[in-house]
Amino acid sequence: MRKLGLAAALAGSVALSACVQTKQYADMQFTPPQGDYKLLVLRPDVTVGSLTTGGMVEPRADWTDQARSSIVDALRAQQAARGGKVTIIEHRNEIPGVTAQELADVERLNAAVDESIVVHKYLGDYLPTKRGKGLEWTLGQDAVRLGQKTGYDYALFLHGEDQVASGGRIALGILGLAGCIVGFCAPNIGGQQQLDYASLVDLKTGRVVWFNVVIAGSQVPGIKFGDLRTPQGATQMIDRLLGRMKPGTGVTKGVVVTDDPAAKH
Amino acid sequence: MKLLTGLALLGTTAALSACGSLGTGEYGYSDYGLVHVTRVNVGDGQMSVVAPRPYNRHRRILFSDVRDVEDWTLNGPILDGISFVSGMNNNRELIRQRRTADQQVPRFRSDMTPPEITAMLESLYRVKGGAVDLKTLSLQPRPFLGANGFQWDYEHLDQDELWRRGRAVGAVIDGKLYMILLDAARSHYYDAELPDFEAIVASAQRRG
């Protein structure tokens, strides 16, 4: 059985040592959240290995806890600087009024949407109907209902390598041949690799309004990129991922935006 | 159905030597071509349809694709897809498979009744698509291309834990299978695309 070895495919795009790349896509009318907004961050997958610190993986509870709290701290700090209220949930049953199953369903749809964005925006397999149009993907009513039930304006999904690899088989019509033969893609290729991506969903519309992928790779093992277990490393990762949110192309071109007061700045 | 070797190709096209080149952006080669809003032939040309809006058509991959099958998508095949079978002959198969593979998808036979055709599709989903569960919602007669055909509604759970829903409309005419099939994530995408699918089915014509 084959899987989409997205990290494997993405890894091909990083050839030199000590290279960090990041590329954002945004909805045409997107402006980064500012001021008084409520952001829900879902289950940042921060166990060591999930956020791919390459082959250096040990099942150490202390390391896991360190990385987890570093990421969460960095997230809070970064979002606090922007204003807004951030809630970071770690388990699916932590949101009152929303069942774990409902949340799981949203997460799974989001994973499928994010995978599509990676494939069709980042890996070059572009869809002609979406070309040059920023981001045109949505989670639909499930996300809107989540927003209505919880009162949050945005949801941020942080993904680690594992999520990509566990995307699994896809529907009829496209049977992935690429990927790994053994049945499970080994995310580590050669040197250390760090692959993270984040998607921001506007819960009023259900649309994915912003997306970013960060790859930090090294051909020389031992060169570490911001060890996620340390506050500096975590801050660095969060900063690369979320810190430099740029508005959508429609905004910078001076196109009239929606009359959403939050958009005016 | 198509075997997507595109990702394998992408692995190479995306490997550029300079840093700062994450992805090739939206230029150059893509596995998808644009379908304009006009009458187009699908598959090997024995059927034609009109799309109500521009679609993305998956390009044929030599040697690994089945001639009579063509796939379209709006948001990418992980989320949605419309597939066409344009007059498949007796004893042909929907996908290429190794003869020695132990789990085989049955071949199409001209004397297949709709339950047998849907069983063949179910096999395709389970054996090749990795679906862990597939439920028929309904199977009913429906005219298609001027013949007495069928409509099959179904749902399946896949290995990414996502439920997908589908509808297939088809008929066997002169011993050949003609079919149009919509398969999409049950949440949002199926409902959003169903009107397009119905418009495409209504527009379908046989050629030659």
Added chain:
Amino acid sequence: MLFGGAAAAASLHTGVADARIRPEDMVPLIGPGFRPTEKDEMGLWKEMDRAEEEISGSNLVIQDPKLEGYLKNIIGTVGGPAAHDFRIYLVRIPDFNAMMFPSGFAVVFSGLLLRMRNEAQLAGVIAHESGHFLRRHMIRSWRDMRRKTDLLAIGSMLAGIGGAGAGVYLGDYVQLAQLGTILSLLQYSRGMEAEADAMGARLMEQNDYPPIEMANIWEQLIGEETASARYRGKRRRRGSLFDTHPSEGSRMVDLRADAQELTVAGKAYDSRRQRYLSTIAEIRPTLLDDQVKLNDPGASQYLIETLAQDGWNGLLRFYEGEVWRLRNRPGDALRADQSYAAAIAYPDAPADAWRWHGIALMKQGRAAEAKAAFARYLTMKPDATDAAWVRQMMG
């Protein structure tokens, strides 16, 4: 895990026959309420907690309180006091396997329920799994590996070799949740599998199950693999259900010896077959369906014939027909119909048998008989999802 460690086994197997481990030497190394105190073991438990969260939220979990209660009972009995409060997840995966995690939960694949012929066999599998955690195999295995390779052993394991690379077929489902990652932690050496076998046999005997049933499991599995391989011809399929363990045959031999040693003359043992069969009766059609739809005719046919040793019935004849129909080679349509015709002679024939029989009659031009068969189908399943089509066929 019942299957595992082929790679490890291959690398550690010196070629010298290992002495059989004696069941009486197998004592539990942990008691109820155990919690790890060492860092690496705590780390392992954290991984397992993550896995459990994913598994419990998976769409594959079969929600059936009766079955869960039944399994919990067996686990509580045979698994020893430590297993009393284990959480059970029965998942819809048509492969033969079960696993127990020291952090307090067990995963049972539905394919296991299909293949076991009585409660003793099921208990044997669970007892074997209990052996793994009662003897602390996971952490011992990890430390062994670590010492030997002195490298990022877990890294390479966790980086996704998973079961497939180590010669264990976990189906496509290994991708789900964290199963792939966590199961790679369950690669036990051949010595540990032998320990678990011995401990399992002992636990079985202590609970009045005939310990010989554990050896019978292997006999059945070897039979299934042979049938599956024979059907495929000489070439073995990559990632097969059981990559041939050198130990399979010898495990059976050892278990037979264990059984002889443990069985107390004059004591009443009970395999509790009837209770098992009645408990799984409701889910059995689903299990057969999942198996048959894998389109592995060799294995499916073998399984059906094995189950038929308890007596043919409508359900089994029907699925026999399904195997042929799905294989769809020349001549299979006729074979299938013979099975459907046989199935409908039994009172428990599923409604679908009537429909397929009707379709076959229709193709043979026997319209009146076909109509009668379809009518029978609709009577049995008035809300059939394809009723509209069937009615049209009836004219």
